[in-house]
Amino acid sequence: MGIKILSAGVAAxxxxxxxxxxxxxxxxxxxxxxxxxxxxxxxKGVLGTISTLARSEGPVKLYSGLPAGLQRQISFASLRIGLYDTVQEFFATGKESSLGSKISAGLTTGGVAVFIGQPTEVVKVRLQAQSHLHGLKPRYTGTYNAYRIIVTTEGLLGLWKGTTPNLMRNVIINCTELVTYDLMKTALVRNKILADDVPCHLLSALIAGFCTTILSSPVDVVKTRFVNSPPGQYTNVRDCAMTMFTKEGPTAFFKGLVPSFLRLASWNVIMFVCFEQLKRELMKSRQPVDCAT
Incomplete structure:
Protein backbone atom coordinates (compact mmCIF):
# COMPACT_ATOMS: atom_id res chain seq x y z
CA MET A 1 0.00 0.00 0.00
CA GLY A 2 2.85 2.38 0.84
CA ILE A 3 4.48 1.77 -2.54
CA LYS A 4 1.17 2.43 -4.33
CA ILE A 5 0.60 5.70 -2.44
CA LEU A 6 4.18 6.86 -3.12
CA SER A 7 4.01 5.85 -6.80
CA ALA A 8 0.65 7.59 -7.25
CA GLY A 9 1.89 10.80 -5.60
CA VAL A 10 5.09 11.00 -7.68
CA ALA A 11 3.31 10.12 -10.94
CA ALA A 12 0.53 12.66 -10.26
CA LYS A 44 -11.05 31.55 -27.63
CA GLY A 45 -10.08 27.89 -27.71
CA VAL A 46 -7.30 26.06 -25.94
CA LEU A 47 -4.32 27.32 -27.92
CA GLY A 48 -5.85 30.80 -28.13
CA THR A 49 -6.23 30.96 -24.34
CA ILE A 50 -2.70 29.71 -23.70
CA SER A 51 -1.14 32.10 -26.26
CA THR A 52 -3.22 35.06 -25.04
CA LEU A 53 -2.24 34.39 -21.43
CA ALA A 54 1.45 34.00 -22.31
CA ARG A 55 1.42 37.15 -24.44
CA SER A 56 -0.58 39.42 -22.14
CA GLU A 57 0.50 38.23 -18.68
CA GLY A 58 3.74 36.37 -19.37
CA PRO A 59 4.51 32.64 -19.82
CA VAL A 60 5.01 32.22 -16.07
CA LYS A 61 1.30 32.96 -15.58
CA LEU A 62 0.50 29.59 -17.14
CA TYR A 63 2.05 28.01 -14.05
CA SER A 64 0.44 30.31 -11.48
CA GLY A 65 -0.75 28.12 -8.63
CA LEU A 66 1.59 25.23 -9.46
CA PRO A 67 2.91 24.88 -5.86
CA ALA A 68 -0.68 24.50 -4.64
CA GLY A 69 -1.32 22.11 -7.51
CA LEU A 70 1.59 19.90 -6.44
CA GLN A 71 0.43 20.06 -2.83
CA ARG A 72 -2.98 18.97 -4.08
CA GLN A 73 -1.56 15.95 -5.89
CA ILE A 74 0.51 14.89 -2.86
CA SER A 75 -2.45 15.13 -0.48
CA PHE A 76 -5.21 14.14 -2.91
CA ALA A 77 -4.13 11.99 -5.87
CA SER A 78 -1.74 9.86 -3.80
CA LEU A 79 -4.65 8.81 -1.56
CA ARG A 80 -7.46 8.40 -4.08
CA ILE A 81 -5.30 6.38 -6.50
CA GLY A 82 -2.87 4.74 -4.10
CA LEU A 83 -5.59 3.43 -1.77
CA TYR A 84 -7.96 2.31 -4.55
CA ASP A 85 -6.73 -1.32 -4.80
CA THR A 86 -6.64 -1.77 -1.02
CA VAL A 87 -10.14 -0.39 -0.50
CA GLN A 88 -11.41 -2.41 -3.47
CA GLU A 89 -10.14 -5.61 -1.82
CA PHE A 90 -11.99 -4.59 1.36
CA PHE A 91 -15.31 -4.27 -0.51
CA ALA A 92 -14.78 -7.40 -2.61
CA THR A 93 -16.84 -10.39 -1.48
CA GLY A 94 -15.27 -13.07 -3.68
CA LYS A 95 -11.90 -13.77 -5.23
CA GLU A 96 -12.55 -11.27 -8.03
CA SER A 97 -13.69 -7.70 -7.49
CA SER A 98 -17.14 -6.90 -8.84
CA LEU A 99 -18.18 -3.67 -10.53
CA GLY A 100 -19.94 -2.70 -7.29
CA SER A 101 -16.76 -3.07 -5.25
CA LYS A 102 -14.80 -1.01 -7.79
CA ILE A 103 -17.38 1.80 -7.67
CA SER A 104 -17.52 1.65 -3.86
CA ALA A 105 -13.73 1.93 -3.70
CA GLY A 106 -13.78 4.90 -6.07
CA LEU A 107 -16.47 6.65 -4.00
CA THR A 108 -14.62 6.05 -0.74
CA THR A 109 -11.11 7.06 -1.77
CA GLY A 110 -12.39 10.04 -3.77
CA GLY A 111 -14.51 11.32 -0.88
CA VAL A 112 -11.78 10.99 1.73
CA ALA A 113 -9.19 12.63 -0.50
CA VAL A 114 -11.43 15.65 -1.21
CA PHE A 115 -11.81 16.58 2.47
CA ILE A 116 -8.04 16.37 2.97
CA GLY A 117 -7.01 18.16 -0.23
CA GLN A 118 -9.75 20.83 -0.54
CA PRO A 119 -7.65 23.77 0.81
CA THR A 120 -5.03 23.19 -1.90
CA GLU A 121 -7.80 23.11 -4.54
CA VAL A 122 -9.20 26.48 -3.38
CA VAL A 123 -5.79 28.18 -3.48
CA LYS A 124 -4.85 26.63 -6.84
CA VAL A 125 -8.04 27.78 -8.58
CA ARG A 126 -7.86 31.31 -7.19
CA LEU A 127 -4.24 31.77 -8.22
CA GLN A 128 -4.97 30.46 -11.71
CA ALA A 129 -8.00 32.74 -12.07
CA GLN A 130 -6.53 36.03 -10.86
CA SER A 131 -5.27 38.58 -13.38
CA HIS A 132 -3.20 41.75 -12.95
CA LEU A 133 -4.40 43.36 -16.19
CA HIS A 134 -6.50 46.53 -16.56
CA GLY A 135 -5.54 47.90 -13.15
CA LEU A 136 -6.80 44.88 -11.26
CA LYS A 137 -4.80 44.28 -8.10
CA PRO A 138 -4.06 40.58 -7.59
CA ARG A 139 -5.89 39.11 -4.62
CA TYR A 140 -2.82 37.11 -3.59
CA THR A 141 0.92 37.44 -4.13
CA GLY A 142 1.69 33.75 -3.80
CA THR A 143 0.60 30.36 -2.52
CA TYR A 144 1.20 30.82 1.20
CA ASN A 145 -0.04 34.42 1.05
CA ALA A 146 -3.29 33.01 -0.38
CA TYR A 147 -3.64 30.53 2.48
CA ARG A 148 -3.08 33.31 5.04
CA ILE A 149 -5.46 35.83 3.46
CA ILE A 150 -8.24 33.28 2.99
CA VAL A 151 -8.02 32.23 6.65
CA THR A 152 -7.90 35.83 7.95
CA THR A 153 -10.70 37.19 5.73
CA GLU A 154 -12.99 34.18 5.33
CA GLY A 155 -12.10 32.07 8.34
CA LEU A 156 -10.58 28.61 8.46
CA LEU A 157 -13.65 27.15 6.74
CA GLY A 158 -12.89 29.41 3.77
CA LEU A 159 -10.23 26.88 2.79
CA TRP A 160 -12.98 24.29 2.45
CA LYS A 161 -15.20 26.52 0.30
CA GLY A 162 -16.83 24.61 -2.53
CA THR A 163 -16.33 21.23 -0.86
CA THR A 164 -19.80 20.05 -1.93
CA PRO A 165 -19.38 20.61 -5.71
CA ASN A 166 -15.77 19.46 -5.52
CA LEU A 167 -16.89 16.33 -3.69
CA MET A 168 -19.48 15.66 -6.41
CA ARG A 169 -16.91 16.36 -9.13
CA ASN A 170 -14.19 14.19 -7.68
CA VAL A 171 -16.49 11.32 -6.80
CA ILE A 172 -17.58 11.32 -10.46
CA ILE A 173 -13.99 11.69 -11.68
CA ASN A 174 -12.57 9.10 -9.31
CA CYS A 175 -15.22 6.49 -10.04
CA THR A 176 -15.23 7.05 -13.80
CA GLU A 177 -11.47 7.44 -14.15
CA LEU A 178 -10.31 4.55 -11.96
CA VAL A 179 -13.16 2.14 -12.70
CA THR A 180 -13.00 2.74 -16.47
CA TYR A 181 -9.22 2.38 -16.48
CA ASP A 182 -9.42 -0.76 -14.35
CA LEU A 183 -12.13 -2.35 -16.52
CA MET A 184 -10.43 -1.44 -19.81
CA LYS A 185 -7.02 -2.72 -18.70
CA THR A 186 -8.54 -5.97 -17.42
CA ALA A 187 -10.54 -6.48 -20.66
CA LEU A 188 -7.55 -5.79 -22.92
CA VAL A 189 -5.28 -8.15 -20.99
CA ARG A 190 -7.88 -10.90 -20.43
CA ASN A 191 -8.88 -10.98 -24.11
CA LYS A 192 -5.19 -10.96 -25.10
CA ILE A 193 -5.60 -7.79 -27.17
CA LEU A 194 -2.68 -6.11 -25.41
CA ALA A 195 -0.18 -7.21 -22.78
CA ASP A 196 -0.15 -5.55 -19.37
CA ASP A 197 2.38 -2.93 -20.45
CA VAL A 198 2.69 0.68 -21.67
CA PRO A 199 0.42 0.48 -24.80
CA CYS A 200 -2.34 -1.12 -22.71
CA HIS A 201 -1.98 1.47 -19.95
CA LEU A 202 -1.92 4.32 -22.50
CA LEU A 203 -5.11 3.22 -24.31
CA SER A 204 -6.97 2.53 -21.06
CA ALA A 205 -5.98 5.95 -19.70
CA LEU A 206 -7.18 7.75 -22.87
CA ILE A 207 -10.60 6.08 -22.75
CA ALA A 208 -10.87 6.81 -19.03
CA GLY A 209 -9.99 10.48 -19.64
CA PHE A 210 -12.67 10.88 -22.32
CA CYS A 211 -15.45 9.30 -20.22
CA THR A 212 -14.43 11.30 -17.14
CA THR A 213 -14.42 14.66 -18.96
CA ILE A 214 -17.94 14.28 -20.36
CA LEU A 215 -19.50 13.24 -17.05
CA SER A 216 -17.68 15.71 -14.79
CA SER A 217 -17.72 18.92 -16.87
CA PRO A 218 -20.94 20.55 -15.51
CA VAL A 219 -19.98 19.99 -11.87
CA ASP A 220 -16.39 21.06 -12.60
CA VAL A 221 -17.47 24.44 -14.01
CA VAL A 222 -19.79 25.14 -11.06
CA LYS A 223 -17.02 24.13 -8.65
CA THR A 224 -14.52 26.48 -10.31
CA ARG A 225 -16.96 29.42 -10.34
CA PHE A 226 -18.00 28.93 -6.71
CA VAL A 227 -14.48 28.39 -5.36
CA ASN A 228 -13.15 31.46 -7.21
CA SER A 229 -16.04 33.75 -6.16
CA PRO A 230 -15.50 36.45 -3.51
CA PRO A 231 -17.63 36.24 -0.33
CA GLY A 232 -21.27 37.14 -1.00
CA GLN A 233 -21.30 36.71 -4.77
CA TYR A 234 -23.27 33.46 -4.50
CA THR A 235 -25.35 32.40 -1.52
CA ASN A 236 -24.66 28.71 -2.13
CA VAL A 237 -23.71 26.18 -4.80
CA ARG A 238 -27.27 25.98 -6.13
CA ASP A 239 -27.40 29.77 -6.52
CA CYS A 240 -24.11 29.65 -8.46
CA ALA A 241 -25.48 26.99 -10.81
CA MET A 242 -28.80 28.81 -11.33
CA THR A 243 -27.04 32.14 -11.97
CA MET A 244 -24.90 30.47 -14.63
CA PHE A 245 -27.94 28.87 -16.24
CA THR A 246 -30.09 32.03 -16.34
CA LYS A 247 -27.32 34.43 -17.45
CA GLU A 248 -25.29 32.26 -19.81
CA GLY A 249 -27.50 29.32 -20.72
CA PRO A 250 -26.89 25.56 -20.47
CA THR A 251 -23.74 25.72 -22.61
CA ALA A 252 -22.01 27.52 -19.71
CA PHE A 253 -21.77 24.17 -17.93
CA PHE A 254 -19.50 22.89 -20.69
CA LYS A 255 -17.13 25.84 -20.88
CA GLY A 256 -13.53 24.72 -21.14
CA LEU A 257 -14.59 21.23 -22.27
CA VAL A 258 -11.78 20.87 -24.85
CA PRO A 259 -8.91 21.94 -22.55
CA SER A 260 -10.53 19.89 -19.81
CA PHE A 261 -10.40 16.79 -22.02
CA LEU A 262 -6.88 17.52 -23.26
CA ARG A 263 -5.74 18.05 -19.71
CA LEU A 264 -7.51 15.02 -18.24
CA ALA A 265 -6.53 12.72 -21.10
CA SER A 266 -2.88 13.77 -21.12
CA TRP A 267 -2.78 13.81 -17.30
CA ASN A 268 -4.25 10.30 -17.18
CA VAL A 269 -1.81 8.96 -19.76
CA ILE A 270 1.25 10.41 -18.01
CA MET A 271 0.04 9.54 -14.52
CA PHE A 272 -1.14 5.97 -15.16
CA VAL A 273 1.85 5.00 -17.33
CA CYS A 274 4.31 6.44 -14.77
CA PHE A 275 2.32 4.99 -11.87
CA GLU A 276 2.32 1.47 -13.32
CA GLN A 277 6.02 1.55 -14.24
CA LEU A 278 7.15 3.13 -10.96
CA LYS A 279 5.02 0.72 -8.92
CA ARG A 280 6.44 -2.24 -10.85
CA GLU A 281 10.06 -1.13 -10.36
CA LEU A 282 9.58 -0.44 -6.64
CA MET A 283 7.94 -3.84 -6.18
CA LYS A 284 10.92 -5.48 -7.91
CA SER A 285 13.41 -3.62 -5.71
CA ARG A 286 11.66 -4.95 -2.60
CA GLN A 287 11.83 -8.63 -3.54
CA PRO A 288 15.53 -9.35 -2.69
CA VAL A 289 15.11 -7.61 0.66
CA ASP A 290 12.01 -9.64 1.49
CA CYS A 291 13.75 -12.91 0.53
CA ALA A 292 16.75 -12.09 2.68
CA THR A 293 14.61 -11.37 5.71
Missing amino acids: CLADVITFPLDTAKVRLQIQGECQTSSAIRY
Whole structure:
Protein backbone atom coordinates (compact mmCIF):
# COMPACT_ATOMS: atom_id res chain seq x y z
CA MET A 1 0.00 0.00 0.00
CA GLY A 2 2.85 2.38 0.84
CA ILE A 3 4.48 1.77 -2.54
CA LYS A 4 1.17 2.43 -4.33
CA ILE A 5 0.60 5.70 -2.44
CA LEU A 6 4.18 6.86 -3.12
CA SER A 7 4.01 5.85 -6.80
CA ALA A 8 0.65 7.59 -7.25
CA GLY A 9 1.89 10.80 -5.60
CA VAL A 10 5.09 11.00 -7.68
CA ALA A 11 3.31 10.12 -10.94
CA ALA A 12 0.53 12.66 -10.26
CA CYS A 13 3.02 15.46 -9.55
CA LEU A 14 4.92 14.71 -12.77
CA ALA A 15 1.66 14.70 -14.75
CA ASP A 16 0.62 18.01 -13.12
CA VAL A 17 3.88 19.78 -14.02
CA ILE A 18 3.55 18.77 -17.67
CA THR A 19 -0.18 19.51 -18.11
CA PHE A 20 -0.60 22.54 -15.81
CA PRO A 21 -0.92 25.15 -18.62
CA LEU A 22 -3.95 23.21 -19.93
CA ASP A 23 -5.48 23.31 -16.45
CA THR A 24 -4.93 27.08 -16.23
CA ALA A 25 -6.53 27.54 -19.66
CA LYS A 26 -9.50 25.43 -18.52
CA VAL A 27 -10.01 27.58 -15.41
CA ARG A 28 -9.83 30.85 -17.41
CA LEU A 29 -12.39 29.56 -19.94
CA GLN A 30 -14.69 28.32 -17.17
CA ILE A 31 -14.83 31.68 -15.37
CA GLN A 32 -15.19 33.65 -18.62
CA GLY A 33 -18.54 35.39 -18.70
CA GLU A 34 -18.84 35.47 -14.92
CA CYS A 35 -18.02 39.18 -14.75
CA GLN A 36 -18.14 40.92 -18.11
CA THR A 37 -16.43 44.12 -16.96
CA SER A 38 -13.43 42.56 -15.22
CA SER A 39 -11.34 42.21 -18.38
CA ALA A 40 -11.56 43.17 -22.03
CA ILE A 41 -9.74 40.00 -23.05
CA ARG A 42 -11.85 37.20 -24.48
CA TYR A 43 -10.35 33.75 -24.62
CA LYS A 44 -11.05 31.55 -27.63
CA GLY A 45 -10.08 27.89 -27.71
CA VAL A 46 -7.30 26.06 -25.94
CA LEU A 47 -4.32 27.32 -27.92
CA GLY A 48 -5.85 30.80 -28.13
CA THR A 49 -6.23 30.96 -24.34
CA ILE A 50 -2.70 29.71 -23.70
CA SER A 51 -1.14 32.10 -26.26
CA THR A 52 -3.22 35.06 -25.04
CA LEU A 53 -2.24 34.39 -21.43
CA ALA A 54 1.45 34.00 -22.31
CA ARG A 55 1.42 37.15 -24.44
CA SER A 56 -0.58 39.42 -22.14
CA GLU A 57 0.50 38.23 -18.68
CA GLY A 58 3.74 36.37 -19.37
CA PRO A 59 4.51 32.64 -19.82
CA VAL A 60 5.01 32.22 -16.07
CA LYS A 61 1.30 32.96 -15.58
CA LEU A 62 0.50 29.59 -17.14
CA TYR A 63 2.05 28.01 -14.05
CA SER A 64 0.44 30.31 -11.48
CA GLY A 65 -0.75 28.12 -8.63
CA LEU A 66 1.59 25.23 -9.46
CA PRO A 67 2.91 24.88 -5.86
CA ALA A 68 -0.68 24.50 -4.64
CA GLY A 69 -1.32 22.11 -7.51
CA LEU A 70 1.59 19.90 -6.44
CA GLN A 71 0.43 20.06 -2.83
CA ARG A 72 -2.98 18.97 -4.08
CA GLN A 73 -1.56 15.95 -5.89
CA ILE A 74 0.51 14.89 -2.86
CA SER A 75 -2.45 15.13 -0.48
CA PHE A 76 -5.21 14.14 -2.91
CA ALA A 77 -4.13 11.99 -5.87
CA SER A 78 -1.74 9.86 -3.80
CA LEU A 79 -4.65 8.81 -1.56
CA ARG A 80 -7.46 8.40 -4.08
CA ILE A 81 -5.30 6.38 -6.50
CA GLY A 82 -2.87 4.74 -4.10
CA LEU A 83 -5.59 3.43 -1.77
CA TYR A 84 -7.96 2.31 -4.55
CA ASP A 85 -6.73 -1.32 -4.80
CA THR A 86 -6.64 -1.77 -1.02
CA VAL A 87 -10.14 -0.39 -0.50
CA GLN A 88 -11.41 -2.41 -3.47
CA GLU A 89 -10.14 -5.61 -1.82
CA PHE A 90 -11.99 -4.59 1.36
CA PHE A 91 -15.31 -4.27 -0.51
CA ALA A 92 -14.78 -7.40 -2.61
CA THR A 93 -16.84 -10.39 -1.48
CA GLY A 94 -15.27 -13.07 -3.68
CA LYS A 95 -11.90 -13.77 -5.23
CA GLU A 96 -12.55 -11.27 -8.03
CA SER A 97 -13.69 -7.70 -7.49
CA SER A 98 -17.14 -6.90 -8.84
CA LEU A 99 -18.18 -3.67 -10.53
CA GLY A 100 -19.94 -2.70 -7.29
CA SER A 101 -16.76 -3.07 -5.25
CA LYS A 102 -14.80 -1.01 -7.79
CA ILE A 103 -17.38 1.80 -7.67
CA SER A 104 -17.52 1.65 -3.86
CA ALA A 105 -13.73 1.93 -3.70
CA GLY A 106 -13.78 4.90 -6.07
CA LEU A 107 -16.47 6.65 -4.00
CA THR A 108 -14.62 6.05 -0.74
CA THR A 109 -11.11 7.06 -1.77
CA GLY A 110 -12.39 10.04 -3.77
CA GLY A 111 -14.51 11.32 -0.88
CA VAL A 112 -11.78 10.99 1.73
CA ALA A 113 -9.19 12.63 -0.50
CA VAL A 114 -11.43 15.65 -1.21
CA PHE A 115 -11.81 16.58 2.47
CA ILE A 116 -8.04 16.37 2.97
CA GLY A 117 -7.01 18.16 -0.23
CA GLN A 118 -9.75 20.83 -0.54
CA PRO A 119 -7.65 23.77 0.81
CA THR A 120 -5.03 23.19 -1.90
CA GLU A 121 -7.80 23.11 -4.54
CA VAL A 122 -9.20 26.48 -3.38
CA VAL A 123 -5.79 28.18 -3.48
CA LYS A 124 -4.85 26.63 -6.84
CA VAL A 125 -8.04 27.78 -8.58
CA ARG A 126 -7.86 31.31 -7.19
CA LEU A 127 -4.24 31.77 -8.22
CA GLN A 128 -4.97 30.46 -11.71
CA ALA A 129 -8.00 32.74 -12.07
CA GLN A 130 -6.53 36.03 -10.86
CA SER A 131 -5.27 38.58 -13.38
CA HIS A 132 -3.20 41.75 -12.95
CA LEU A 133 -4.40 43.36 -16.19
CA HIS A 134 -6.50 46.53 -16.56
CA GLY A 135 -5.54 47.90 -13.15
CA LEU A 136 -6.80 44.88 -11.26
CA LYS A 137 -4.80 44.28 -8.10
CA PRO A 138 -4.06 40.58 -7.59
CA ARG A 139 -5.89 39.11 -4.62
CA TYR A 140 -2.82 37.11 -3.59
CA THR A 141 0.92 37.44 -4.13
CA GLY A 142 1.69 33.75 -3.80
CA THR A 143 0.60 30.36 -2.52
CA TYR A 144 1.20 30.82 1.20
CA ASN A 145 -0.04 34.42 1.05
CA ALA A 146 -3.29 33.01 -0.38
CA TYR A 147 -3.64 30.53 2.48
CA ARG A 148 -3.08 33.31 5.04
CA ILE A 149 -5.46 35.83 3.46
CA ILE A 150 -8.24 33.28 2.99
CA VAL A 151 -8.02 32.23 6.65
CA THR A 152 -7.90 35.83 7.95
CA THR A 153 -10.70 37.19 5.73
CA GLU A 154 -12.99 34.18 5.33
CA GLY A 155 -12.10 32.07 8.34
CA LEU A 156 -10.58 28.61 8.46
CA LEU A 157 -13.65 27.15 6.74
CA GLY A 158 -12.89 29.41 3.77
CA LEU A 159 -10.23 26.88 2.79
CA TRP A 160 -12.98 24.29 2.45
CA LYS A 161 -15.20 26.52 0.30
CA GLY A 162 -16.83 24.61 -2.53
CA THR A 163 -16.33 21.23 -0.86
CA THR A 164 -19.80 20.05 -1.93
CA PRO A 165 -19.38 20.61 -5.71
CA ASN A 166 -15.77 19.46 -5.52
CA LEU A 167 -16.89 16.33 -3.69
CA MET A 168 -19.48 15.66 -6.41
CA ARG A 169 -16.91 16.36 -9.13
CA ASN A 170 -14.19 14.19 -7.68
CA VAL A 171 -16.49 11.32 -6.80
CA ILE A 172 -17.58 11.32 -10.46
CA ILE A 173 -13.99 11.69 -11.68
CA ASN A 174 -12.57 9.10 -9.31
CA CYS A 175 -15.22 6.49 -10.04
CA THR A 176 -15.23 7.05 -13.80
CA GLU A 177 -11.47 7.44 -14.15
CA LEU A 178 -10.31 4.55 -11.96
CA VAL A 179 -13.16 2.14 -12.70
CA THR A 180 -13.00 2.74 -16.47
CA TYR A 181 -9.22 2.38 -16.48
CA ASP A 182 -9.42 -0.76 -14.35
CA LEU A 183 -12.13 -2.35 -16.52
CA MET A 184 -10.43 -1.44 -19.81
CA LYS A 185 -7.02 -2.72 -18.70
CA THR A 186 -8.54 -5.97 -17.42
CA ALA A 187 -10.54 -6.48 -20.66
CA LEU A 188 -7.55 -5.79 -22.92
CA VAL A 189 -5.28 -8.15 -20.99
CA ARG A 190 -7.88 -10.90 -20.43
CA ASN A 191 -8.88 -10.98 -24.11
CA LYS A 192 -5.19 -10.96 -25.10
CA ILE A 193 -5.60 -7.79 -27.17
CA LEU A 194 -2.68 -6.11 -25.41
CA ALA A 195 -0.18 -7.21 -22.78
CA ASP A 196 -0.15 -5.55 -19.37
CA ASP A 197 2.38 -2.93 -20.45
CA VAL A 198 2.69 0.68 -21.67
CA PRO A 199 0.42 0.48 -24.80
CA CYS A 200 -2.34 -1.12 -22.71
CA HIS A 201 -1.98 1.47 -19.95
CA LEU A 202 -1.92 4.32 -22.50
CA LEU A 203 -5.11 3.22 -24.31
CA SER A 204 -6.97 2.53 -21.06
CA ALA A 205 -5.98 5.95 -19.70
CA LEU A 206 -7.18 7.75 -22.87
CA ILE A 207 -10.60 6.08 -22.75
CA ALA A 208 -10.87 6.81 -19.03
CA GLY A 209 -9.99 10.48 -19.64
CA PHE A 210 -12.67 10.88 -22.32
CA CYS A 211 -15.45 9.30 -20.22
CA THR A 212 -14.43 11.30 -17.14
CA THR A 213 -14.42 14.66 -18.96
CA ILE A 214 -17.94 14.28 -20.36
CA LEU A 215 -19.50 13.24 -17.05
CA SER A 216 -17.68 15.71 -14.79
CA SER A 217 -17.72 18.92 -16.87
CA PRO A 218 -20.94 20.55 -15.51
CA VAL A 219 -19.98 19.99 -11.87
CA ASP A 220 -16.39 21.06 -12.60
CA VAL A 221 -17.47 24.44 -14.01
CA VAL A 222 -19.79 25.14 -11.06
CA LYS A 223 -17.02 24.13 -8.65
CA THR A 224 -14.52 26.48 -10.31
CA ARG A 225 -16.96 29.42 -10.34
CA PHE A 226 -18.00 28.93 -6.71
CA VAL A 227 -14.48 28.39 -5.36
CA ASN A 228 -13.15 31.46 -7.21
CA SER A 229 -16.04 33.75 -6.16
CA PRO A 230 -15.50 36.45 -3.51
CA PRO A 231 -17.63 36.24 -0.33
CA GLY A 232 -21.27 37.14 -1.00
CA GLN A 233 -21.30 36.71 -4.77
CA TYR A 234 -23.27 33.46 -4.50
CA THR A 235 -25.35 32.40 -1.52
CA ASN A 236 -24.66 28.71 -2.13
CA VAL A 237 -23.71 26.18 -4.80
CA ARG A 238 -27.27 25.98 -6.13
CA ASP A 239 -27.40 29.77 -6.52
CA CYS A 240 -24.11 29.65 -8.46
CA ALA A 241 -25.48 26.99 -10.81
CA MET A 242 -28.80 28.81 -11.33
CA THR A 243 -27.04 32.14 -11.97
CA MET A 244 -24.90 30.47 -14.63
CA PHE A 245 -27.94 28.87 -16.24
CA THR A 246 -30.09 32.03 -16.34
CA LYS A 247 -27.32 34.43 -17.45
CA GLU A 248 -25.29 32.26 -19.81
CA GLY A 249 -27.50 29.32 -20.72
CA PRO A 250 -26.89 25.56 -20.47
CA THR A 251 -23.74 25.72 -22.61
CA ALA A 252 -22.01 27.52 -19.71
CA PHE A 253 -21.77 24.17 -17.93
CA PHE A 254 -19.50 22.89 -20.69
CA LYS A 255 -17.13 25.84 -20.88
CA GLY A 256 -13.53 24.72 -21.14
CA LEU A 257 -14.59 21.23 -22.27
CA VAL A 258 -11.78 20.87 -24.85
CA PRO A 259 -8.91 21.94 -22.55
CA SER A 260 -10.53 19.89 -19.81
CA PHE A 261 -10.40 16.79 -22.02
CA LEU A 262 -6.88 17.52 -23.26
CA ARG A 263 -5.74 18.05 -19.71
CA LEU A 264 -7.51 15.02 -18.24
CA ALA A 265 -6.53 12.72 -21.10
CA SER A 266 -2.88 13.77 -21.12
CA TRP A 267 -2.78 13.81 -17.30
CA ASN A 268 -4.25 10.30 -17.18
CA VAL A 269 -1.81 8.96 -19.76
CA ILE A 270 1.25 10.41 -18.01
CA MET A 271 0.04 9.54 -14.52
CA PHE A 272 -1.14 5.97 -15.16
CA VAL A 273 1.85 5.00 -17.33
CA CYS A 274 4.31 6.44 -14.77
CA PHE A 275 2.32 4.99 -11.87
CA GLU A 276 2.32 1.47 -13.32
CA GLN A 277 6.02 1.55 -14.24
CA LEU A 278 7.15 3.13 -10.96
CA LYS A 279 5.02 0.72 -8.92
CA ARG A 280 6.44 -2.24 -10.85
CA GLU A 281 10.06 -1.13 -10.36
CA LEU A 282 9.58 -0.44 -6.64
CA MET A 283 7.94 -3.84 -6.18
CA LYS A 284 10.92 -5.48 -7.91
CA SER A 285 13.41 -3.62 -5.71
CA ARG A 286 11.66 -4.95 -2.60
CA GLN A 287 11.83 -8.63 -3.54
CA PRO A 288 15.53 -9.35 -2.69
CA VAL A 289 15.11 -7.61 0.66
CA ASP A 290 12.01 -9.64 1.49
CA CYS A 291 13.75 -12.91 0.53
CA ALA A 292 16.75 -12.09 2.68
CA THR A 293 14.61 -11.37 5.71
